[in-house]
Amino acid sequence: MRLSAMGDVAMTVPVLRAFVKQYPDVKLTVISRPFFKPFFDGILNLDFFAFDEKERHKGFPGLLRLYKDVKKFKIDAFADLHNVLRSKVVSLLFALSGKKRATVDKGREGKKELTRAENKIFRQLPTMLERHAKVFEELGFPLDLSQPEFPEKAKLDSAILEIIGNQNQKLIGIAPFAQYDSKVYPIDLMTEVISTLAQNPNYKILLFGGGKKEIEVLDSLSRPFENVINMAGKIKFQQELQLISNLDVMLSMDSGNAHIAAMLGVKVVTLWGATHPYAGFLPFNQSLENALTSDRNQYPKLPTSVYGNKIVEGYEDAMRSISAELIIAKIEAQLLN
Numbered sequence: 001m002r003l004s005a006m007g008d009v010a011m012t013v014p015v016l017r018a019f020v021k022q023y024p025d026v027k028l029t030v031i032s033r034p035f036f037k038p039f040f041d042g043i044l045n046l047d048f049f050a051f052d053e054k055e056r057h058k059g060f061p062g063l064l065r066l067y068k069d070v071k072k073f074k075i076d077a078f079a080d081l082h083n084v085l086r087s088k089v090v091s092l093l094f095a096l097s098g099k100k101r102a103t104v105d106k107g108r109e110g111k112k113e114l115t116r117a118e119n120k121i122f123r124q125l126p127t128m129l130e131r132h133a134k135v136f137e138e139l140g141f142p143l144d145l146s147q148p149e150f151p152e153k154a155k156l157d158s159a160i161l162e163i164i165g166n167q168n169q170k171l172i173g174i175a176p177f178a179q180y181d182s183k184v185y186p187i188d189l190m191t192e193v194i195s196t197l198a199q200n201p202n203y204k205i206l207l208f209g210g211g212k213k214e215i216e217v218l219d220s221l222s223r224p225f226e227n228v229i230n231m232a233g234k235i236k237f238q239q240e241l242q243l244i245s246n247l248d249v250m251l252s253m254d255s256g257n258a259h260i261a262a263m264l265g266v267k268v269v270t271l272w273g274a275t276h277p278y279a280g281f282l283p284f285n286q287s288l289e290n291a292l293t294s295d296r297n298q299y300p301k302l303p304t305s306v307y308g309n310k311i312v313e314g315y316e317d318a319m320r321s322i323s324a325e326l327i328i329a330k331i332e333a334q335l336l337n
Helices: 006-022 034-040 060-072 085-096 108-113 130-138 160-164 186-196 212-222 237-245 256-263 324-334
Strands: 028-032 046-050 077-080 102-105 170-175 205-206 226-232 248-252 268-272 291-293
Touching: 006 034, 006 130, 028 034, 028 060, 034 046, 034 237, 034 248, 046 077, 060 085, 060 108, 077 085, 077 130, 085 102, 102 130, 102 160, 108 256, 160 237, 170 186, 170 256, 170 324, 186 205, 186 212, 205 212, 212 226, 237 256, 248 256, 248 324, 256 268
Parallel strands: 028 046, 077 102, 170 205, 170 248, 205 226, 248 268, 268 291
Antiparallel strands: none
């Protein structure tokens, strides 16, 4: 059960792919917002049930209706991969009807220890994917995530090709935004990254984002360069997934785009400001070496937050400690692999 943010949903996909491969006789039903249905397209033995939070499934009566709606799928066990009030209620209803259930342990205590200013315990915590796999293990389905299979690169439709052209260039995706400012690389340094990469005619740089303000910034970043294209607002979400699956590398903040690229088997270079991959959000099947973090010698309280929503005075410029040169070098190293 997963009813949350884009990155959270994307992190469930590799686990479910592993599940259907290792247990081909078991049927899965995923409950999530309709927007996220394309994440699960093409996964065998998986049904998608759209959660209608605004009308049919709103409030407690809506959760009762959700339980009745989902019960029709003849559920034998309920995996709560969200662990919030709504998913707990539905999980409890299944438990009361005699079904097995298991709930993800989000490791809140360990995350507090990692992010507190005093007596910080700086250590790698289990990833969310490992935590999701643990839920299925508790239900009697241990999973091996060590040999993942990814979908083939999607065939790009004509609408995408019309925008990006059909040249034989390396495709570099850049998603320069995140939910909180403390996770966003300074725009002047990102401009340096983009302008340096754009000097290579063998590269095509595709910019991702959403919302009016972000689109304006992306337009200004792409305008000076023929081989830098702002994709925001030009294609539908399903087309965006097609395009991301064709990237040679994605540069992203600690954000949903990193997890989307990772679930599609794309190499990802991530940038971390107030947050840190040790909290468990390193994108799936990616190396810690490609997770570039702000300098903890300069900013010893890092990470200051799990999600980046906590402002710490004096840490506004933490991401400036990640050099543009290092980012460019990491991207180009991935293109050589």
